[in-house]
Amino acid sequence: MMSVISKVLAVAVAVEFLYIMYLETFAPKSAKTAKVFGLAKADQANEMIITLFKNQGVYNGLIAAEVLLATFVFASQTALIVLLVYIILVAAYGAITSNPKIILMQGGLPILALISLFL
Numbered sequence: 001m002m003s004v005i006s007k008v009l010a011v012a013v014a015v016e017f018l019y020i021m022y023l024e025t026f027a028p029k030s031a032k033t034a035k036v037f038g039l040a041k042a043d044q045a046n047e048m049i050i051t052l053f054k055n056q057g058v059y060n061g062l063i064a065a066e067v068l069l070a071t072f073v074f075a076s077q078t079a080l081i082v083l084l085v086y087i088i089l090v091a092a093y094g095a096i097t098s099n100p101k102i103i104l105m106q107g108g109l110p111i112l113a114l115i116s117l118f119l
Contacts, residue, residue: 009113010071017064024057
């Protein structure tokens, strides 16, 4: 059975990924999106990049939905662990290939949530 702290952290992970989805899918040309992702104005004017961002945003929204489903609908600690490990691995890959800050920015909450599941 998941603790309240684990559920709160899982919801925080989902909210983070919903926010990323919002930036990528619904506000890809905003100043906030440019700041968060370090985009130049030329990047935001490139429709191919915007399309890729929107596609990535859908992925992030579905990750959020899966975290919420694992936490509340299926109430499966195992499923939540698998999802959190997946998110952490993707964040680690991003940290290695793109920006080292990604491990904390995108992986920080999932790491805390994962730790909470084992306490």
